[in-house]
Amino acid sequence: MASGNGYSGKILKVDLTTGKFETILTEKYKSWGGGHGIGSALFFDLCEDKTIKGTDPGNVVTIMASPLSGTLAPSVAGRCEVQGIGIQAYPIGWFTRSNFGGRFSTQLKFAGWDGIVLMGKSPKQVWLNIINGEVKLQDATDLWGLNTRETQEEIWASVEPSKKDNDWTNLGQSRDSGRTTQRPAVLTTGPNAERFGPMAALIHDAGNGAGQGGFGGVFASKNLKAVSVLGTGGVAIADPKALMAARLWSNSYSFAGHHDDPAEYVGLTSFGSTPGKPLAPMQDTPEGVKSRPQGCVGCIRSCRGRTDTGQGNESQCVDFFWYDAHDVKAHGKITDAAPRATDAIQLSGVNAFAVEAATLWLEQLYNKGILGKGKAIDSNLPFDKFGSGEWAEAFINCIITQTDIGKELCKGVAQAALAWGRLEIDTTSGILPLQEWGLPQHYDARTEVEWGYGSLMGERDINEHDFNWHVYWTPTIAGLFGVEPAVSAQRLAEIFAKKMIPYNDPMAINYSDEGIYSESMAKTVAWHRHYTRFYKQAMGFCDWGWADFVNPYGPEHEGMTSVGENKFINAVIGGNMTFAEGMEVGRRIWNLDRAIWILQGRHRDIEKFTEYNYTTGAQPGMTTYEAPYTMPVFENNEWSYKSVAGRILDRQKSEDWKTLFFKVEGWDVKSGWPTRETLEKLDLANVADALEKAGKLGASA
Amino acid sequence: MVDKNINPTEEAASADQKGTLSRRQFLTGFGLLGGGLALGGLVGGAFLLPDQVVAIQASDGYLLVDTKKCAGCTSCMMACSLTHHGETNMSLSRIQITQDPFGKFPDDISIAQCRQCPYPSCVEACPTGAMHVDKATGVRTVDADKCVGCERCVNACPFTPSRTLWNFEEKHSQKCDLCKDTPFWDEDGGPDGKRACEEVCSMGAIKFTKELPVQSEDGYEADLRTGTVWDTLGFDGAPKSGGHLG
Numbered sequence A: 001m002a003s004g005n006g007y008s009g010k011i012l013k014v015d016l017t018t019g020k021f022e023t024i025l026t027e028k029y030k031s032w033g034g035g036h037g038i039g040s041a042l043f044f045d046l047c048e049d050k051t052i053k054g055t056d057p058g059n060v061v062t063i064m065a066s067p068l069s070g071t072l073a074p075s076v077a078g079r080c081e082v083q084g085i086g087i088q089a090y091p092i093g094w095f096t097r098s099n100f101g102g103r104f105s106t107q108l109k110f111a112g113w114d115g116i117v118l119m120g121k122s123p124k125q126v127w128l129n130i131i132n133g134e135v136k137l138q139d140a141t142d143l144w145g146l147n148t149r150e151t152q153e154e155i156w157a158s159v160e161p162s163k164k165d166n167d168w169t170n171l172g173q174s175r176d177s178g179r180t181t182q183r184p185a186v187l188t189t190g191p192n193a194e195r196f197g198p199m200a201a202l203i204h205d206a207g208n209g210a211g212q213g214g215f216g217g218v219f220a221s222k223n224l225k226a227v228s229v230l231g232t233g234g235v236a237i238a239d240p241k242a243l244m245a246a247r248l249w250s251n252s253y254s255f256a257g258h259h260d261d262p263a264e265y266v267g268l269t270s271f272g273s274t275p276g277k278p279l280a281p282m283q284d285t286p287e288g289v290k291s292r293p294q295g296c297v298g299c300i301r302s303c304r305g306r307t308d309t310g311q312g313n314e315s316q317c318v319d320f321f322w323y324d325a326h327d328v329k330a331h332g333k334i335t336d337a338a339p340r341a342t343d344a345i346q347l348s349g350v351n352a353f354a355v356e357a358a359t360l361w362l363e364q365l366y367n368k369g370i371l372g373k374g375k376a377i378d379s380n381l382p383f384d385k386f387g388s389g390e391w392a393e394a395f396i397n398c399i400i401t402q403t404d405i406g407k408e409l410c411k412g413v414a415q416a417a418l419a420w421g422r423l424e425i426d427t428t429s430g431i432l433p434l435q436e437w438g439l440p441q442h443y444d445a446r447t448e449v450e451w452g453y454g455s456l457m458g459e460r461d462i463n464e465h466d467f468n469w470h471v472y473w474t475p476t477i478a479g480l481f482g483v484e485p486a487v488s489a490q491r492l493a494e495i496f497a498k499k500m501i502p503y504n505d506p507m508a509i510n511y512s513d514e515g516i517y518s519e520s521m522a523k524t525v526a527w528h529r530h531y532t533r534f535y536k537q538a539m540g541f542c543d544w545g546w547a548d549f550v551n552p553y554g555p556e557h558e559g560m561t562s563v564g565e566n567k568f569i570n571a572v573i574g575g576n577m578t579f580a581e582g583m584e585v586g587r588r589i590w591n592l593d594r595a596i597w598i599l600q601g602r603h604r605d606i607e608k609f610t611e612y613n614y615t616t617g618a619q620p621g622m623t624t625y626e627a628p629y630t631m632p633v634f635e636n637n638e639w640s641y642k643s644v645a646g647r648i649l650d651r652q653k654s655e656d657w658k659t660l661f662f663k664v665e666g667w668d669v670k671s672g673w674p675t676r677e678t679l680e681k682l683d684l685a686n687v688a689d690a691l692e693k694a695g696k697l698g699a700s701a
Numbered sequence B: 001m002v003d004k005n006i007n008p009t010e011e012a013a014s015a016d017q018k019g020t021l022s023r024r025q026f027l028t029g030f031g032l033l034g035g036g037l038a039l040g041g042l043v044g045g046a047f048l049l050p051d052q053v054v055a056i057q058a059s060d061g062y063l064l065v066d067t068k069k070c071a072g073c074t075s076c077m078m079a080c081s082l083t084h085h086g087e088t089n090m091s092l093s094r095i096q097i098t099q100d101p102f103g104k105f106p107d108d109i110s111i112a113q114c115r116q117c118p119y120p121s122c123v124e125a126c127p128t129g130a131m132h133v134d135k136a137t138g139v140r141t142v143d144a145d146k147c148v149g150c151e152r153c154v155n156a157c158p159f160t161p162s163r164t165l166w167n168f169e170e171k172h173s174q175k176c177d178l179c180k181d182t183p184f185w186d187e188d189g190g191p192d193g194k195r196a197c198e199e200v201c202s203m204g205a206i207k208f209t210k211e212l213p214v215q216s217e218d219g220y221e222a223d224l225r226t227g228t229v230w231d232t233l234g235f236d237g238a239p240k241s242g243g244h245l246g
């Protein structure tokens, strides 16, 4: 029988330098929940010098599952968290995180591990092979130049040499050493990823990627090509009956329980979404291509697809978006250029967001005559065929082979702009929308401030859609269709206020010109940081299923959030954790992360958006999402939905907002550094000591 | 309890060499004579007709699966092991989903569920009557206490992967019992109750039926899509696409 409740009980520590393995007992870190919480705590304890670069052998990388991985918690079980010092952000590669789905975290749990810690640097190219409790570092010389699919197929064949079709494979010598019909779950880098590190993602199966941070490059810098894991054990559940009951209860909030009466809902939601719809366009494939919905382990949402051409398998959203609009512009419809472009990044292990921003920018430079054959930025890429599959493949190829403009782009988008002398000019005009920390704008900081502020106070594009579906997409889409959103702005504010424990602020989602600088918005951003740190990144609740604020099937459109999450956590782990208690663990994790950034050099003085955010409104074609940006506002004592597109941020008001935010967090308003009092309340006295020693402890008010 | 750490078939072979035979080995060896010699009472659920033909009671129900609807989430596998064993463990699931992430729809996914065969080779192969037909429901299932661990049922199932599986944690064979015996679930299972895999499948890719389904080489012929909400989802047909919003 599996032991423990939710936890496998051990974490695998791999010293790549010496080739030695150690076991860390999870028990010591359980107060951090799992995933990101344990990852941050391990990093804090094990990374001796946190000011090093991400490619330094001293960098510590954690790959963490959650206690809910490999369980029936819906749209939770398949997520996996990767952390360490990143190499993508500019000018500092912050301690950062990325996250991917699929089956890796599940197999890790079934193999008996809650996570993996990678330390040091291997003297030769290796891959890590985990089969239940048996762990080996194997030679990767022959895998090093292979793409992500080739690598995985080679590893599958090597781990299960006797596997026939879908048959059972016995792992090990004894008949009781475990059997499985499943393939090993492999997390891999693209070919020679150390050469395009800041652009390099980690890829698992066909379409799961940990894209942000450049962790593909960090792996490669450690001479590590891939990690493979296969397990035949199980995850013990504290209260199996409660878990089954909770799962079936959640069906009533999802398409799963409504095949006979699917919701008619204009807009985007999370848990209540129909598989593939209304996000079907995100599986951009040419007309006539057939597909199935496809989901990570345990998902009720199944947001991706697999096609009858095999193109675009398991990809969605920005995996397609980086090129689909260019395909449509060139051909009037989706052709196979979009899925070819998608497969190009998945097979090469290149970060989709980075190439999306780069492509929009390069097109501008080409149109302005700055880039092209014999131009200031010389390039032989076939720009006359921009929008074709050929261009997309040539572009990705130039990055991974460091040829043509790939010679600079392989170092990152901001770094290439710097090398070409365009960083300042193009991030001032906004044609290169690197919103904060040299990272591509995703949602607009000027309009949807919780996204922008969250990214700025943190270290990366947050990529958390908790608010986004409801405060931006739904009213915007409803507006485009000329219908009233199903939920009024006032009701929306009520739902958010009710669920945003402990603040419960009725003005939480006021995106008016005043609201975005208010104390309410400071609490909203703090709530979001704490919620996602614990529930999403530590426990694994998927960004596309959770938070469940507005749900087309819920009573008066109210989703499961603040009730649902802990039903699953408590059924799996046991105990009776309240939603508020989970939020406190999130606050604790967030403070630890903040402390690590401070040790790396963070100060409020450098927490500023790129120039264009203070000087220009969103320009159509320059950013990813330039729809009307209709949002809930409270003006003249009334809630309404209103387009706030074109807004620019006021420099001083943004600074004043930061002060409000630091007050809400209990941090020194002058520096943005946590105080001893705040840290000790979170049982982080050792972190306060470390900050004090570095001369970076916030002064108490 | 017998020692199930060792496969008795292998042990029987070595015992033969030594010229000794235990009761368990006798039973094991008896099974080797083949299914034609089935005895009432030894093979549960089978009964002897006057003309010596063995007739086996049909199952009261069957699991239909439509692999084209399946999203590969493996929730059914986790629900199966959770309700039967109190843990989520794919290796103990009586329904197996296998897939190739790089494969082409619809051949990228297979669902292997027990067919509750009219003439179940697994039941026939069992030397002790552990694998039997449940009298009340017709379900082909294992009495774990009687299982000696010879794995003949596992090897006898004509399908790949075998629908009978070796529970290497508890050391007995097991197979789909249509959730008749689910100690870790509040619901009643079995043909007249609910099935865990069917209940959790968010795609509706698994459906219970009381009618004996039409079979082909590949499995039951099941289309659980046509005439359902699936028709409007855009799957199994191109999703309408034309770039993203905005």
Ligand code: SF4
Residues within 6 Å of the ligand: B069, B070, B071, B072, B073, B074, B075, B076, B077, B097, B111, B200, B201, B202, B203, B204, B205, B206
């Ligand atoms: S639960 Fe349904 S969709 Fe998921 S793997 Fe099983 S049959 Fe397929």
Ligand code: SF4
Residues within 6 Å of the ligand: B113, B114, B115, B116, B117, B120, B121, B122, B123, B140, B156, B157, B158, B159, B162, B163, B164, B175
């Ligand atoms: S285990 Fe195999 S032989 Fe036995 S009833 Fe099921 S499908 Fe038929």
Ligand code: SF4
Residues within 6 Å of the ligand: B063, B079, B080, B081, B093, B094, B095, B113, B175, B176, B177, B178, B179, B180, B195, B196, B197, B198
């Ligand atoms: S019906 Fe029950 S026993 Fe059979 S595969 Fe489904 S969950 Fe398992």
